[in-house]
Amino acid sequence: MRFPRLITAVLLTSTLSLGSCTGYQKLLKSANVNEKYEAAIKYYDKGDFFRSGTLLEELIPLLKGRPEAEKAQFYFANTNYKQRNYVLSAYYFKQFIDTYPNSPLVEEASFLRAKSLFRDSPGYELDQTNTVTALETIQDFLNTYPTSQFRTETDAMSQELQKKLENKAFQSAKLYYGLRYNQAAVTSLGNFTTQYPGSAYGEQAEYIRLQAQYEWAKESIESKQRERFLDVVAFYQHFIDTYPQSKNIRTAQAMFDESRAELERLKSVPEANPTPTATTVN
Numbered sequence: 001m002r003f004p005r006l007i008t009a010v011l012l013t014s015t016l017s018l019g020s021c022t023g024y025q026k027l028l029k030s031a032n033v034n035e036k037y038e039a040a041i042k043y044y045d046k047g048d049f050f051r052s053g054t055l056l057e058e059l060i061p062l063l064k065g066r067p068e069a070e071k072a073q074f075y076f077a078n079t080n081y082k083q084r085n086y087v088l089s090a091y092y093f094k095q096f097i098d099t100y101p102n103s104p105l106v107e108e109a110s111f112l113r114a115k116s117l118f119r120d121s122p123g124y125e126l127d128q129t130n131t132v133t134a135l136e137t138i139q140d141f142l143n144t145y146p147t148s149q150f151r152t153e154t155d156a157m158s159q160e161l162q163k164k165l166e167n168k169a170f171q172s173a174k175l176y177y178g179l180r181y182n183q184a185a186v187t188s189l190g191n192f193t194t195q196y197p198g199s200a201y202g203e204q205a206e207y208i209r210l211q212a213q214y215e216w217a218k219e220s221i222e223s224k225q226r227e228r229f230l231d232v233v234a235f236y237q238h239f240i241d242t243y244p245q246s247k248n249i250r251t252a253q254a255m256f257d258e259s260r261a262e263l264e265r266l267k268s269v270p271e272a273n274p275t276p277t278a279t280t281v282n
Contacts, residue, residue, distance in 0.1 A: 024051055033062050037072065044075050053079030074105050081116055090116035111150040114138045118157045124168040135161050170201040177208050182216035185209070203243045207252065210235045214255040217262070226266050232259040 027039050036055050043052035056076040063069040077092035093113035097106055117134035138158045142151065173188035189209035193202060213235050217228035236256040240249065 027055060028058075033059065037063070037068055040072070041075070044079065047082075049079040049082040053083070070100050070103055070105070073099065074103075074109060077109065078112065081112055084119070086116040086120040089113075090120065107145055107148060108150075110141050110144065111148065111154065114141045114154060115157065118161065121161060121164065124164045124171065128165055128168050131161050131164055135165075166196050166199055166201070169195065170199070170205060173205065174208060177212050180215075182212040182219070185212035186216060203246055206235070206239050206242065207246065207248045210239055210252055210255060214259065217259065222266070222269060226263065229259040229262050229266070232256065233263075 027036055030036055036059055040052045040055035040059060043049075043055065053076060056072050056079065060069070060072055060076060063072050073092070073096045077089055077096050080086075080092055081089035090113050093109045093116065096103075096109050097113070100106065103109075114134065114137045117130065117137050121131040121134050122128070135158060138154055138161070141148070141154055142158070145151070148154070169192050173185065173192045176182075176185035176188050186209055189205045189212065193199070193205050193209070196202070199205070210232065213228065214232045217225055217232055220228050232255060236252055236259075239246070239252055243249075246252070
């Protein structure tokens with residue numbers, strides 16, 4: 001019958017697993033460095049990065065001065081990467097690079113450090129300090145190894161992080177407009193278009209900046225309105241020159257027309273008397 005065979009198979013698997021656990025526990029307690037090292041490498045080759053990493057962490061200080069130390073430290077850093085402990089893997093790969101600067105594994109360690117930081121980069125809505133650090137590390141790698149076998153992947157990581165920062169900058173600038181901080185929105189969106197001239201968000205940024213300038217002009221005191229409506233006109237001209245096929249042309253035209261009408265009206269408004277200033281005694 002198949003059922004007894006299934007029970008036998010389960011029991012056999014459990015027994016083997018228990019034996020494996022027992023062997024691993026003995027290794028943890030063992031004082032035999034060579035035995036531990038060989039076991040750690042075997043676990044690593046089998047993809048058991050948890051057990052390999054645990055053993056290697058204990059072995060690294062015991063292997064100082066021995067030829068196995070270099071490989072052990074690299075493997076230990078990589079066991080953390082494989083387990084998605086990216087902060088730790090970035091730290092240990094950096095430690096490896098500093099300890100073995102002439103190792104043939106340094107290029108790969110540098111790449112994996114950069115990749116660890118890339119993996120640790122948060123979503124665009126969060127603080128992007130880690131993303132900036134990752135980008136700087138990636139650029140250092142590309143400068144150091146311009147013909148690296150990892151260049152294609154590293155370039156792709158760099159582009160993805162740059163897009164994330166671009167998205168962050170746009171969303172942050174756009175948020176000012178959503179909160180009705182029109183003056184801040186105009187400044188931030190202007191800075192965004194200067195910093196990212198070829199951005200996929202360029203058209204949207206320019207249009208929202210036009211909207212923010214128009215609303216800022218309308219809500220300004222009369223003595224400030226002329227210069228601010230003139231800016232609306234200038235923003236409009238730039239917008240239609242840059243994006244003549246935009247779906248927002250009609251609403252942009254309406255803001256332009258109303259701004260021109262306001263400028264005509266303001267021509268008949270007498271300028272306020274300048275406020276006298278106190279004489280300064282030198």
